[in-house]
Amino acid sequence: MLGVSLIPIRPGSSPGSSSGSASGAGAERSDAARNRELLLCAARQLVEECGADGVTMGKLAERAGVGKGTVFRRFGSRAGLMMTLLSDAEAEFQGRFMFGPPPLGPGAPPLDRLIAFGAERIRYVMEYGELARAAEASLHNRFEAPAAVLWHRHIEHLLRSASFNADPWLMAMSLSATLEPERLLHAVRVQHVSPGRLEESWRELVIRVVGKVED
Amino acid sequence: MLGVSLIPIRPGSSPGSSSGSASGAGAERSDAARNRELLLCAARQLVEECGADGVTMGKLAERAGVGKGTVFRRFGSRAGLMMTLLSDAEAEFQGRFMFGPPPLGPGAPPLDRLIAFGAERIRYVMEYGELARAAEASLHNRFEAPAAVLWHRHIEHLLRSASFNADPWLMAMSLSATLEPERLLHAVRVQHVSPGRLEESWRELVIRVVGKVED
DNA sequence: AGACTAAACGGACTGCGGTCCGGATATTAT
DNA sequence: ATAATATCCGGACCGCAGTCCGTTTAGTCT
Incomplete structure (x- = not known):
């Protein structure tokens, strides 16, 4: 236990191979999950390439092959x-x-x-x-x-x-x-x-x- | 004494009715001085109206009746x-x-x-x-x-x-x-x-x- | 006065974070 | 299969800080 997000940090951290989608308030849609994976992967790539300060939301969207709006919906800011x-x-x-x-x-x-x-x-x-x-x-x-x-x-x-x-x-x-x-x-x-x-x-x-x- | 900028804070703080323009490296041009006055005055107005966080460089330029470039040349940022x-x-x-x-x-x-x-x-x-x-x-x-x-x-x-x-x-x-x-x-x-x-x-x-x- | 030059000017331009909304899509109910 | 719906997507759009460069002007020298 205790590795499972002790406090609510943010949406979309752990990919969660957890099968339990028991949460009543609608589980994540499959395309959303796919994009989250793409975004996190792309983000880590970019951090490695450009450093954290060099990562922009636009570049991230482009790299992940999604729209800019998607990036902001996922992470807020x-x-x-x-x-x-x-x-x-x-x-x-x-x-x-x-x-x-x-x-x-x-x-x-x-x-x-x-x-x-x-x-x-x-x-x-x-x-x-x-x-x-x-x-x-x-x-x-x-x-x-x-x-x-x-x-x-x-x-x-x-x-x-x-x-x-x-x-x-x-x-x-x-x-x-x-x-x-x-x-x-x-x-x-x-x-x-x-x-x-x-x-x-x-x-x-x-x-x-x-x-x-x-x- | 000692009100005269103990450390070099920034260009363009005190209007300086000081007649001593003895500094060798070229004194300030008259239009520059005029614009500095306009800008500082406009800036204080804007701070009072919108609060410090509400002051943008663009608004300041417009209010002072100068170009945006002038604002940045004067204050840097x-x-x-x-x-x-x-x-x-x-x-x-x-x-x-x-x-x-x-x-x-x-x-x-x-x-x-x-x-x-x-x-x-x-x-x-x-x-x-x-x-x-x-x-x-x-x-x-x-x-x-x-x-x-x-x-x-x-x-x-x-x-x-x-x-x-x-x-x-x-x-x-x-x-x-x-x-x-x-x-x-x-x-x-x-x-x-x-x-x-x-x-x-x-x-x-x-x-x-x-x-x-x-x- | 007139020419010359260095300084200042101004606003178009870039890149960024963040927002918005019409359209696409996954999911569910029938 | 088909229709209905809630969710998600995408990229045009906005305001802002900061930059660039062609143009104007103040000060100076003759």
Whole structure:
């Protein structure tokens, strides 16, 4: 289990050889399913050829041999397309920090889990950063995206578990800000900061935030 | 003094009744100056009428009675236009935290200056948030913008002054992230967080970051 | 004044994200 | 098989940011 889309990420992620089309509200039409496959395949090709930033909705439609309208009906927007491309990796990451083994998953002290969460997130961004950035960019409400909300809540929960009592919601917002793909990628690619240094700085940050203050 | 553009923000900010056109590299041509005035005036009108997000380069050109090319030559991009509109407030803010009275300016302990910096920045965003967001949005290198670099360096300097010895550059990046207009505006407008609560959370954050850790 | 040149002008043009709606098609009921 | 219908398809269309280049004009030199 648990690989099956923990949160509703987007329509059209997993091809789903699942035979169960039991959902009452009309199953997917066969041509729609075929086009979804074509589009996802073409999208991955294009990402490999042009990079995430080089993928345009028009090129994707042409490559997949469908109309532009079809692309937008399927993914809603460019950001939606990118999220769909990320959904497998995203679901896997979510599974790991929610149900996986410690120190990332439950069982370890909250501080250790926070440190591990940041480290994993940094590695995630190093691997899928282009897509992640494209998925957030130009999304008017990037903070409302289900995945972002889940991360925020997770951090907030860990803060509370660590007896951080001063506005955990806002502190989780600050910590989330530190882990944004845009910023991390800039640090690494433009400022030539090593991922290891990012992880170390994250560790320093959360230790100081969670640790008791001396009065 | 010190109101005169502490850092090179953009061409075409202050009308400059300054008679000193001593700069060797060719002074501004009269028609260019006239158009700059027209454009800035029209831009402020449009911002008032449509809000910052409702201002398009085409509308601005039409309103000012100039060609679209002229708008882009003057401001470079939409983000450049927004920065120009912000430049006065920005320069004033810079003057305050660099040379103004404590606790924001020099003279106060670094921690107090950090707290004051965040508080002032939050108030700034509450007032000019629309413009600030528009100035950063869609700017591929928002982190390279002169103003952003200056804030970063200022925070980094205060961290060092407060004897924060573990990677002040990256910690300044994290703290800057907390103060981004996009995030702050979302917290206030969507999540209904009060500015005062933002300031308090910022205070909590910097106190914990700068304060000594207990081992 | 008149010629010369560098700068500024303006609007047509491109490429993009996103929308719309008339037409095609898969599915279901008869 | 045929008809009915909900869904899906496609590409023309829109508004926008940003570019390009032929034309105009301000400042200067003689």
